[in-house]
Structure formats: C-alpha cells, structure tokens
Amino acid sequence: MTAVIEISGLCKTFHSLWREEKTALDGFDMYVEKGQVHGFLGPNGSGKTTTLRTLLGLLRPDEGVMRILDTPSADFGSVAHRVGAIVESPAFFTPFTGRKTLQLLATAGGLPRGRVDEVLTTVGLRDRADEPVKVYSLGMRQRLAVASALLKRPELLILDEPANGLDPSGIHAMRTLMSELAEQGVTVLLSSHLLSEIEQVCDSVTIIDRGRRVAHGPVSVVLAGHDTGEHLVRVADPEQAAQVLRTAGATVRSADGVLFVGGVSGPAAISETLGRAGLWVTELTPLTPDLESVFLDLTGTRPAADAPPQIAVPTRRRPPADNLINLDVRSEERA
Amino acid sequence: MNLVRAEVSRLLSRRFTHIMVLGLLAVFGVTAATTLANSTRPDAGVWAAAQKTAEERRESLVRFKLNCQEKFLVDKEAAEAAFPGGCDAAGNPADVESSRYLEDAFVFEQEIGGLTVFLAIYLSFFAFVIAASFIGAEMSSGGITNLLLWRPQRSAILGAKLTALTGCVAVFSALFTALYIGTFYLIAYTSGWTGQPGVAFWADLAALGGRAVALSTAAAASAFALATLARHTAAALGIAVGYFLIWEAGARIVFEIGGMLPYDPYFLSSYLSAFVSGDLTYWHGLDGTGDLVITRLSGGMVVAGLTAVLITAAFANFRRRDLA
Structure with a gap:
C-alpha cells in the first residue's frame, strides 16, 4: 500500500520566556495508507493537534521527517490543493454568512462558485447558508468547517474532532460521509475522542500519549492485542464454580459475584466443566476489548475509583524502543 | 490575484470597516456642516469693511518698516536687538489681501490647506484602526490559519492582505480627499468666497492631498505590521x-x-508634521548660524523608512513563527 502520510521521529518543544518549556511531541511516528480511514487518538494534551499543525506547516518541527502525499512536508505547498483539513474548531469571521465564508475560500483557491453549493448540501447547511456564522450552533460551525475542507475535492482529508458539538444525527451523518469518502478513494485522517465512532468507521488507528506513539495498526489488530481471552461467568454459586474451574486449570478472578475466567480454550469448555460439576451458568460472555478500554489502558487515563483523572504534564522521555507495543502488521511483515 | 480579490472582498464586507467609514463620514459631515453654518456669502458691505481693514493693515506695515529703518540708521546694534527678524519680518504690504479680512465668510483659498492637514490626520487615524483590526482579528481568532491550510504560502497570504488593505486605503483616501476638497470648494462657492486660486495653488493643494493619501496608506501599512507582530488588534x-x-x-x-x-528630532510627530505641512523649523542656532530644519523630504523619508522597517519585520516574523 502507498503511504499518504509518513511521520518519523517528530519532536516539537514549545519555548516561552515566561513559562517552562513544554515538549509536545517526543519522537512521534505515524503511517497512514492510501484509501484508509485512519483514527488518531490520544488524551487531551497528548500532542494530536500539535502533530496535525506540524504536518500542515503551521508549526515548525524541531526534529523528524514528515511526508505527505509522497512529498516532504517542507513542500506541502505543492500538494496543498489535494489536502483538505480542519484543525481544532476553526475560527470563522462570524458576521459573514456560511456561503460568504466558503466563497472567499473558493475565490482564494480559484474554485468555481458552484462548488460552494455542492459542499453546503453535502454537510447539510444548504438551507442555512445565508445566515451569518454568529447565529450558527457549535455543530453547524463544525459542519461549515468540514465543508471548507471538502471544498477542493481533497485526496487526503485531515479532520480534527469533526464531531465536536454535533448532535446524534450529525454524528451519524458525519460517519456516513467518512465512509462515502473512503469508498471514493479519499484517505481520511480522523482525530477524535469519540472512540466508538473511531471503532466503527476507521480501518486503522494510531494512539498517542505524551507526544509518543503507544499503539498503531489496523483496529482489529490493536483490539486483538489486548484480548485477554477472558469470559464473564455468572452462576448461582460463584465460589464453588471458581474452585471447579481452577481445578480444571483455568485462571479465575471474581468481583461482585461475577467470575472472570481465562486460560480456557473457549466458552464451551467453561460450560462443560461447570455442567459436569452440576453448576449451571446463567451468563457466559466472551470479554472482547473495545477501543475505549484499550485507549484507557494504554494512556493510563482510566479513572480511579477515588479520584478524578488529571491531565498529564508532558515531559520529555525516551523509553527504550522495546517498551513500545508494535501492532502494525505491515511492519511485522517487513521485519 | 485571486487571493487579493478575496482579501478585498473580506475587507469591504467587514462590519468594522463599515462602522469606521461611517465614523469618518460623520467627522467630515460635522466639519462641513460647521463650516457651512458659520459662513455667509460676503455682500458689498462686508467687502468694504474687509478692504478698509486690509488698507489699515498695509498702512500699519508701511509705518512699521519706516520706523524700523530709522532705528537701524540711528543705532544699528540696538535696532538688531529690537527687530531680530529685520524690517520685513512683519510682512510685505503688497501681500495683504482684502479677502483675508472678510467677516463670517469661509475663504477656500486661505482655509483649505489647514482643513486638508486635518483631513490627513483623521484619515490616517481611521486607516490605522481599520488596518489593525483587519489583520489583528484574523491573527487572534485563527482565521489566518484557515487560509494557510488552503494556501500554505505565508508570504503570499500576508502580501495579499497587505496589498488589498493598502490598495483599498489609498483608493478610498484619494476619492475621499477629492470629495472633501470639492465639498469645501462648493461651500465657499455658494456661501463664502473661493478666492482666486491659480495653477500654483491647485498644484500645491494636489500635492498636499497626495501626501494625505500617502500618510493614511503608510498608517494602514504600519498598523498592519504592528498587529501582525503583536498578533492582536488591541496590541x-x-x-x-x-x-x-x-x-x-x-x-x-x-x-x-x-x-x-x-528635542524635536526625537519625536515622530515632528517628522509627520514636516512631511504633511512643510519644513519644520525647530531650533534657532545658538551660534547664530541659522535655523535647524526638518525638511519635508526628511519627514517623508522617516515615514517611509519606518513603514518599511515595520513591514519587513512583520513579514520576517510571520514567515518563521508557529501559528496556533
């Protein structure tokens, strides 16, 4: 597959006369293949937006190599007409109407005015296009931002939190749009906190934490890498059931009268072992990891029972490479 | 060209621009209305009174000159102390015009110069504020980031904005100056006295108007540069x-x-004044070698140089810095 975005060893530290320097990116790597919808995940302050801004030439990197559409990022200008992007919540000049906002961009980009109407229809703003942006809701502004990114029929679409402020129907529409664009061959890099959305729409994913990549690869592979093979089991007598299962060689932990059973070949083995002991299961569910649980574990942001989670202070750190989880099938194949 | 067109459209669509232009028109309206209200067309009686006053003034100047020349014949040293400017310092009687003494009449030939200097000041003020807001709002809101995602050519983007801004300011200032001068000529023509302006007068007035346009354009460019460097209108x-x-x-x-x-050479206002109004004499030499003067040329060079330095700094800074 052809790489549309390649980032290697990207470092960025913000310096300030008045504040302590802040390392936002610390040797970050990312690889996005053509035609994919690629999810880009990370906790607040982990470096997602800094990565996108650096990739798009808004920030100057300290170190690292970046290529976009097979072009060094230093020459981004030569491929910018093929890239549509929104970074964070774009600021619009609010007295202008939605249509005027897009028309100005179309004029600057030498695009026909008819394209403005097309994208307004695509994002569902056609009937509100002649109202000033200041009366738009957050979700409508977000739709306008997506419209501005779509205006130049991009081959690569970079969207930073596109679902921010959207209502459920807007999120659904956005998901459908992503899928349609992917079917048309558009590569989409999607940064979002909506992990269920990412899981539904993305082919592959990169997870960033404190400026470093902590997981990457196809979504299914990332999830499989965190599959412990455990099953949730409910029975009338959990203590006796635990004992029977341990005797059969399974690993068992219990919480709130529920058993978590691992080290077995499958649910049938659990059912058979307990049935032979005269214990009848009332619930038997394989514990499949979802992206949220993987994300929380990898980024260490799972809320503790007794304290709200705090946003981590970025610090420069370079752990040994073998500490990283490499879930990139392509990389493994190459190796 | 597309970029410049888009920026012209953006500038002309801004509500703040509309408000400031209305403010400018309001100032102009008040000035013109006040002038009109205080001016009446001089009748024969007013002319007679003015001619009489002018004649008295001429006689007074002749007496002054004769008295001065007598003093110099008697005691040259004492006369030099009493008349440091010489016997012609008070003016030439031949230059005294009756129109200068017309009561309650707006005399275009005499007053339009001062009014055009006033125009240069407030045109520059409005241009400065509009320019600072035009780029400052985009810098602070992140609007310019949107544009850079479209055209990641920082110098081209900033250049297009500057070209659109200074072009619009220059064209508007030129048209407004013509309207301004034309309005006051009309007031003088209908309710005052136009004087007898000759070719030299109109050439001087056109040059003054041109400097007003140049000053307002330089003010806009400087404000643009300052707001780019400081990233905010308010800054x-x-x-x-x-x-x-x-x-x-x-x-x-x-x-x-x-x-x-x-201290005059240390203040920008001295150079602005010299550029618009003409050479500024600021110091009579202590050794008697003559006056020190900030010439119109040096005033203009300071205005142009300062604007160029600010613009260069703004472009250099914008090309390199991180954009949030």
Missing part, C-alpha cells in the same frame, strides 16, 4: 497609544523640564 492600538502618551507627551515634558533642547 497594535496599545503600542500606538502607548507611544503617543509615554514618549510624545511624557518624554516631551521630561525634556522640557530637563532643559534638553532641542
């Missing part, structure tokens, strides 16, 4: 207000109290 306005309060007002007082003369 650019703050720098301008701070400069005039702290340096032009505060330091002037300190120089005065400290007896540190001459």
Whole structure:
C-alpha cells in the first residue's frame, strides 16, 4: 500500500520566556495508507493537534521527517490543493454568512462558485447558508468547517474532532460521509475522542500519549492485542464454580459475584466443566476489548475509583524502543 | 490575484470597516456642516469693511518698516536687538489681501490647506484602526490559519492582505480627499468666497492631498505590521497609544523640564508634521548660524523608512513563527 502520510521521529518543544518549556511531541511516528480511514487518538494534551499543525506547516518541527502525499512536508505547498483539513474548531469571521465564508475560500483557491453549493448540501447547511456564522450552533460551525475542507475535492482529508458539538444525527451523518469518502478513494485522517465512532468507521488507528506513539495498526489488530481471552461467568454459586474451574486449570478472578475466567480454550469448555460439576451458568460472555478500554489502558487515563483523572504534564522521555507495543502488521511483515 | 480579490472582498464586507467609514463620514459631515453654518456669502458691505481693514493693515506695515529703518540708521546694534527678524519680518504690504479680512465668510483659498492637514490626520487615524483590526482579528481568532491550510504560502497570504488593505486605503483616501476638497470648494462657492486660486495653488493643494493619501496608506501599512507582530488588534492600538502618551507627551515634558533642547528630532510627530505641512523649523542656532530644519523630504523619508522597517519585520516574523 502507498503511504499518504509518513511521520518519523517528530519532536516539537514549545519555548516561552515566561513559562517552562513544554515538549509536545517526543519522537512521534505515524503511517497512514492510501484509501484508509485512519483514527488518531490520544488524551487531551497528548500532542494530536500539535502533530496535525506540524504536518500542515503551521508549526515548525524541531526534529523528524514528515511526508505527505509522497512529498516532504517542507513542500506541502505543492500538494496543498489535494489536502483538505480542519484543525481544532476553526475560527470563522462570524458576521459573514456560511456561503460568504466558503466563497472567499473558493475565490482564494480559484474554485468555481458552484462548488460552494455542492459542499453546503453535502454537510447539510444548504438551507442555512445565508445566515451569518454568529447565529450558527457549535455543530453547524463544525459542519461549515468540514465543508471548507471538502471544498477542493481533497485526496487526503485531515479532520480534527469533526464531531465536536454535533448532535446524534450529525454524528451519524458525519460517519456516513467518512465512509462515502473512503469508498471514493479519499484517505481520511480522523482525530477524535469519540472512540466508538473511531471503532466503527476507521480501518486503522494510531494512539498517542505524551507526544509518543503507544499503539498503531489496523483496529482489529490493536483490539486483538489486548484480548485477554477472558469470559464473564455468572452462576448461582460463584465460589464453588471458581474452585471447579481452577481445578480444571483455568485462571479465575471474581468481583461482585461475577467470575472472570481465562486460560480456557473457549466458552464451551467453561460450560462443560461447570455442567459436569452440576453448576449451571446463567451468563457466559466472551470479554472482547473495545477501543475505549484499550485507549484507557494504554494512556493510563482510566479513572480511579477515588479520584478524578488529571491531565498529564508532558515531559520529555525516551523509553527504550522495546517498551513500545508494535501492532502494525505491515511492519511485522517487513521485519 | 485571486487571493487579493478575496482579501478585498473580506475587507469591504467587514462590519468594522463599515462602522469606521461611517465614523469618518460623520467627522467630515460635522466639519462641513460647521463650516457651512458659520459662513455667509460676503455682500458689498462686508467687502468694504474687509478692504478698509486690509488698507489699515498695509498702512500699519508701511509705518512699521519706516520706523524700523530709522532705528537701524540711528543705532544699528540696538535696532538688531529690537527687530531680530529685520524690517520685513512683519510682512510685505503688497501681500495683504482684502479677502483675508472678510467677516463670517469661509475663504477656500486661505482655509483649505489647514482643513486638508486635518483631513490627513483623521484619515490616517481611521486607516490605522481599520488596518489593525483587519489583520489583528484574523491573527487572534485563527482565521489566518484557515487560509494557510488552503494556501500554505505565508508570504503570499500576508502580501495579499497587505496589498488589498493598502490598495483599498489609498483608493478610498484619494476619492475621499477629492470629495472633501470639492465639498469645501462648493461651500465657499455658494456661501463664502473661493478666492482666486491659480495653477500654483491647485498644484500645491494636489500635492498636499497626495501626501494625505500617502500618510493614511503608510498608517494602514504600519498598523498592519504592528498587529501582525503583536498578533492582536488591541496590541497594535496599545503600542500606538502607548507611544503617543509615554514618549510624545511624557518624554516631551521630561525634556522640557530637563532643559534638553532641542528635542524635536526625537519625536515622530515632528517628522509627520514636516512631511504633511512643510519644513519644520525647530531650533534657532545658538551660534547664530541659522535655523535647524526638518525638511519635508526628511519627514517623508522617516515615514517611509519606518513603514518599511515595520513591514519587513512583520513579514520576517510571520514567515518563521508557529501559528496556533
């Protein structure tokens, strides 16, 4: 597959006369293949937006190599007409109407005015296009931002939190749009906190934490890498059931009268072992990891029972490479 | 070209631009209305009174000159002390015109110069504020980031904005100056006295109008540069207000109290004044070798140089810095 975005060893530290320097990116790597919808995940302050801004030439990197559409990022200008992007919540000049906002961009980009109407229809703003942006809701502004990114029929679409402020129907529409664009061959890099959305729409994913990549690869592979093979089991007598299962060689932990059973070949083995002991299961569910649980574990942001989670202070750190989880099938194949 | 067109459209669509233009028209309206209200077309009686006053003035000048020349014949040293400017310092009787003494009449030929200097000042003020807001709002809101995602050519983007801004300011200033001068000519023609302006007068007035346009354009370019460097409209306005309060007002007082003369060359206003109004004489040489003067040319060079330095700094900074 052809790489549309390649980032290697990207470092960025913000310096300030008045504040302590802040390392936002610390040797970050990312690889996005053509035609994919690629999810880009990370906790607040982990470096997602800094990565996108650096990739798009808004920030100057300290170190690292970046290529976009097979072009060094230093020459981004030569491929910018093929890239549509929104970074964070774009600021619009609010007295202008939605249509005027897009028309100005179309004029600057030498695009026909008819394209403005097309994208307004695509994002569902056609009937509100002649109202000033200041009366738009957050979700409508977000739709306008997506419209501005779509205006130049991009081959690569970079969207930073596109679902921010959207209502459920807007999120659904956005998901459908992503899928349609992917079917048309558009590569989409999607940064979002909506992990269920990412899981539904993305082919592959990169997870960033404190400026470093902590997981990457196809979504299914990332999830499989965190599959412990455990099953949730409910029975009338959990203590006796635990004992029977341990005797059969399974690993068992219990919480709130529920058993978590691992080290077995499958649910049938659990059912058979307990049935032979005269214990009848009332619930038997394989514990499949979802992206949220993987994300929380990898980024260490799972809320503790007794304290709200705090946003981590970025610090420069370079752990040994073998500490990283490499879930990139392509990389493994190459190796 | 597309970029410049888009930026012209953006500038002309801004509500702040509309408000400032309305403000400018309001100032103009008040000035014109006040002039019109205080001017009446001179009748024969008014002309007679003016001619009489002018004649008295001429006689007074002749007497002054004769008296002065007598004093010089008697005691040259004492006369030099009494008449340091010489016997022609009070003016030439032949230059005294009756129209100067017309009561309650707006005399275009005499007053349009001062009014055009006033126009240069407030045109520059409005251009400064509009320009600072035009780029400052985009810098602080992130609007310019949107544009850079479209055209990641920083110099081209900033250049297009500057070209659109200065072009619009220059064209508007030129048209407004023509309207301004034309309106006052009309007031003089209908309710005052136009005088007898000749070719030289119109050439001087056109040059003054041209300098007003140049000053307002330079003010817009400087405000644009300051707001780009400081990334905010308010910062650019703050720098301008701070400069005039702290340096032009505060330091002037300190120089005065400290007896540190001459201080005029240290103030931008001296050069602005010289550029618009003409050579500024600021110091009579202590050794009697003559006056020191800030010429119109040096005033213009300071205005152009300062604008060029600010614009260069703004472009250099914008090309390199991180954009949030």
